[in-house]
Amino acid sequence: MTKSKLNKTNPLVYIIMGIGGLLMIFPFVWMVATSFKQPWDVYNLSIIPTQPTLANYFRLLATSNFPRWFFNSFVVSIAVTMSVLFFDSLVGYTLCKFKFKYKNIIFLLILSTMMIPTEMLVIPWYVMSKGLGWANSYWGIMFPGIMTGFGTFLMRQFFQSVPDDLLDSGRIDGLNEFQIWWKIAMPLVKPAISALAIFTFLGNWNAFLWPLIVTSTNSLYTLPVGLAFFSGEFQTEWEMVMTGASVATIPVLIVFLIFQKQIVRGIALTGLKG
Amino acid sequence: MKNCFKKLSIAQKQTLWAYVFLFVPLVFYLVIRIYPAFNAFYLSLTNWDIVSVEKDMVFFENYFSLSEDPLFWKTLGNTFKYVIYGLPINLVLSFLIAYNLNKLKWGLGIYRTLYFIPFMTSLVAVSWVWRWLYQPLPLGFFNNLLSLFGIPEQPFLMAPSQALPSILAPTIWVQMGFQVIIFLAGLKAIPQSVYEAADIDGANNRQKLFRVTIPLLRPTIIFLVITGTIKYLRIFTQVYSMTYQGNGGPLNSTKPLVLYIYNTAFQRFDMGYASAMTVVLFLIILVITLFQLKVLNKDD
Numbered sequence: 001m002t003k004s005k006l007n008k009t010n011p012l013v014y015i016i017m018g019i020g021g022l023l024m025i026f027p028f029v030w031m032v033a034t035s036f037k038q039p040w041d042v043y044n045l046s047i048i049p050t051q052p053t054l055a056n057y058f059r060l061l062a063t064s065n066f067p068r069w070f071f072n073s074f075v076v077s078i079a080v081t082m083s084v085l086f087f088d089s090l091v092g093y094t095l096c097k098f099k100f101k102y103k104n105i106i107f108l109l110i111l112s113t114m115m116i117p118t119e120m121l122v123i124p125w126y127v128m129s130k131g132l133g134w135a136n137s138y139w140g141i142m143f144p145g146i147m148t149g150f151g152t153f154l155m156r157q158f159f160q161s162v163p164d165d166l167l168d169s170g171r172i173d174g175l176n177e178f179q180i181w182w183k184i185a186m187p188l189v190k191p192a193i194s195a196l197a198i199f200t201f202l203g204n205w206n207a208f209l210w211p212l213i214v215t216s217t218n219s220l221y222t223l224p225v226g227l228a229f230f231s232g233e234f235q236t237e238w239e240m241v242m243t244g245a246s247v248a249t250i251p252v253l254i255v256f257l258i259f260q261k262q263i264v265r266g267i268a269l270t271g272l273k274g
Numbered sequence: 275m276k277n278c279f280k281k282l283s284i285a286q287k288q289t290l291w292a293y294v295f296l297f298v299p300l301v302f303y304l305v306i307r308i309y310p311a312f313n314a315f316y317l318s319l320t321n322w323d324i325v326s327v328e329k330d331m332v333f334f335e336n337y338f339s340l341s342e343d344p345l346f347w348k349t350l351g352n353t354f355k356y357v358i359y360g361l362p363i364n365l366v367l368s369f370l371i372a373y374n375l376n377k378l379k380w381g382l383g384i385y386r387t388l389y390f391i392p393f394m395t396s397l398v399a400v401s402w403v404w405r406w407l408y409q410p411l412p413l414g415f416f417n418n419l420l421s422l423f424g425i426p427e428q429p430f431l432m433a434p435s436q437a438l439p440s441i442l443a444p445t446i447w448v449q450m451g452f453q454v455i456i457f458l459a460g461l462k463a464i465p466q467s468v469y470e471a472a473d474i475d476g477a478n479n480r481q482k483l484f485r486v487t488i489p490l491l492r493p494t495i496i497f498l499v500i501t502g503t504i505k506y507l508r509i510f511t512q513v514y515s516m517t518y519q520g521n522g523g524p525l526n527s528t529k530p531l532v533l534y535i536y537n538t539a540f541q542r543f544d545m546g547y548a549s550a551m552t553v554v555l556f557l558i559i560l561v562i563t564l565f566q567l568k569v570l571n572k573d574d
Contacts, residue, residue: 009377017374021388024447028391030415031403043412091299100289106296113307117508117559119532120552123317123539124310127324147302177291206396208511209532213540224398228515231402238406238413245399256394260387267452268459 028249035243042239056243065218066247069226076141076211076222077204083146084200085193091147092155093181097167107156114149118210126213140214141222145204151196154270158192159185195266198259205252223248311556318549325543336550346551348526349534355438356445356530357506364446364453365498371450372457373487386458393451401515404444405431431516434527441512441528449505453498460494461487496570500563507559508532531555 034042035056037049044050060066095107125144126135134140162185170180186193211222221229227248234240256263282290318336320329340346375385392400407415408430417427430440464487472482488495510532514520521537522529531551539548 009379013374013377014381017371017378017385020371021385024388024450025391027400027403027407028395030407031399034406045415045418087299087302090295094292094295098288098292098295099285100292103292106300109308110299110303113303115556115560115563116307116311117504117552117556119508119510119535120314120556121307121310123545123549123552124313125306126540127313127545128310144306147299149303149307177288177295181295202394208398208514209536213536224396224511227396227398227402231398231515232519238409241402241406245402248399249395252394252396253391256391257387260383264386264390264455267455 028253031242031249032246034239035246037239039237039239056239057247060240060243060247064230064244065221065226066223066230066244068219069221069223070247070251072138072141072220073205073223076138077201079138080142080145080204081197081200083142084148084151085197087147088151088196089155089159089186089189089193090181092152092157093159093185095152096156096159097162097164097185110149110152112149114153118144122210122213125210129214135214136216136220138220141211141220144210145200145207148200151200154196155189155192158189162188191265191269194262195270198263198266199270314549314552314556317545318553320546322545323543324545329546332546336547339547340550340554345526345529345534346531349522349529349531350554352438352522352526352528353507353509353530353532356442356509357503359439360442360446361499361502361506363442364449364502365495367446368450368453368498369457372454372461373483375454375458376461386455389454390451392448395448397448397511398515400444400448401512404440405516408440432524434525437517437524437528441516444516445506445509445512449502453502456494456498457491460491464490492570496566499570500566503562503566504559507555507562510536 029047033047033049036052036054037044038051038053038055041050091110095103095110121144129135129140129143134143166184166188167180170184175183206224207222208224208228211225212228215221215225218226218229227244230244231241234244317329319331319333321332321336322329371389375382375389378385406413409415409417410429410432411417411421411427414430416430420426420428429436431437468486468490469482472486477485509530513522513528513530513533514536517523517528520533522533532555535548535551535555538544538551
């Protein structure tokens with residue numbers, strides 16, 4: 001009897017959760033719908049545009065630098081993600097599997113950087129970027145994030161599950177330490193790597209404060225910064241603002257829908273281990 | 275060179291490899307993370323304006339000025355309002371959603387997608403979409419909805435009394451996706467046998483929730499409270515995007531500390547004063563995190 005009670009789910013739960021879910025995506029549906037509307041149709045509260053048009057998208061391409069901002073965000077996010085994956089897993093591995101002097105001090109030092117909020121560092125970073133000529137360049141946008149304490153900590157946790165015997169067998173086979181890490185240890189922590197990749201990519205793709213500070217020419221804006229300026233400029237023409245927001249949102253949503261399983265698993269995994 | 279390396283013991287080789295691997299990262303952490311933190315503290319003791327070559331030491335004067343700056347206290351208060359109003363609602367809603375999603379026998383993937391989508395999107399885009407929903411009549415969706423029920427038009431972002439909650443709503447909405455996923459993972463990790471044991475003891479649903487589920491979710495809750503608090507304390511993008519000219523208005527009623535820091539450092543170029551505020555923010559985050567870790571972990 002208890003079993004049957006456990007297995008029964010009230011149909012009302014499906015309905016209420018479904019309504020809640022639709023409310024969650026409603027703003028996006030309306031955003032996309034409005035991006036296809038004529039200016040006079042924006043006041044019409046119907047989800048379906050009276051006369052659907054692509055004119056807003058053409059105007060967006062003609063009056064702004066969206067493709068360029070998109071490209072900038074893409075290059076910066078990919079480069080930072082690759083760097084983070086390489087360094088955080090290398091450092092996490094070293095701090096997990098090697099025995100050497102000052103290991104714990106180095107670990108604590110890296111861990112302690114997680115406690116420093118970005119906001120405290122942006123002023124010195126800005127001064128540094130100006131002094132070294134990094135301001136207003138891809139490198140200027142990227143350099144603060146090429147390694148993270150969080151990722152290092154996460155990877156160190158995951159490398160603990162890699163058995164030492166396996167690494168020793170690699171040593172017997174004559175692999176050097178770099179090859180052991182790359183060829184033996186790395187393939188065993190793939191789920192952690194994909195989780196870290198997702199977090200890093202998303203974080204950089206959506207990063208706003210630092211790119212806003214460090215970039216000053218339109219052609220170097222990242223997508224969020226470009227969108228902010230674009231929206232400010234067009235703020236009374238809501239169909240244009242919604243077109244900009246759609247362009248900034250939809251590609252990410254498509255990527256999400258493709259990699260949904262991995263993304264959700266990665267985030268859940270991080271929550272449990274972190 | 276190669277011969278020298280071969281003569282080393284295994285332990286020495288390990289140390290050597292470790293430092294080869296760690297060399298570039300150590301330089302990075304020292305130069306890009308640790309040094310700037312100290313540099314921020316140093317700048318907070320000067321009245322530097324970024325243009326002058328000389329940095330005049332004023333010692334703790336910036337901190338004294340802060341303590342007498344009504345706007346600083348206002349923005350600090352706003353920051354705490356975001357945390358205190360926003361985070362509990364966020365956690366309770368996310369838990370309720372995850373708790374109910376966990377009951378679903380089919381379609382969980384689709385449901386989860388719906389709740390997770392807002393988290394994936396750019397906060398700037400989200401903020402502008404919501405800013406549009408809040409517009410006055412005849413444009414704003416929310417006001418149109420209200421008028422259907424005969425409720426008078428609301429100012430939302432235009433009134434000091436309503437602007438801050440109006441900015442919190444999309445913030446909660448975005449963060450919910452993340453928290454639901456984490457809660458769901460936590461709930462799924464609780465073994466079914468625990469509930470079966472509770473059934474044998476004659477526990478009802480309420481008792482199971484408060485005596486079994488929530489205590490077993492403690493690590494998840496600790497994680498979400500700490501990460502959530504930090505996120506809310508650092509609120510910036512939404513306010514910058516949703517208020518007129520990004521000024522945290524009306525009448526500074528929505529301006530959080532980070533926005534005040536941004537204005538001070540990058541619009542007024544008062545680097546010393548802004549640095550002092552960043553140090554305060556750092557200390558607040560540090561103290562709250564340590565406090566939460568202590569309180570939430572106390573029974574273990």
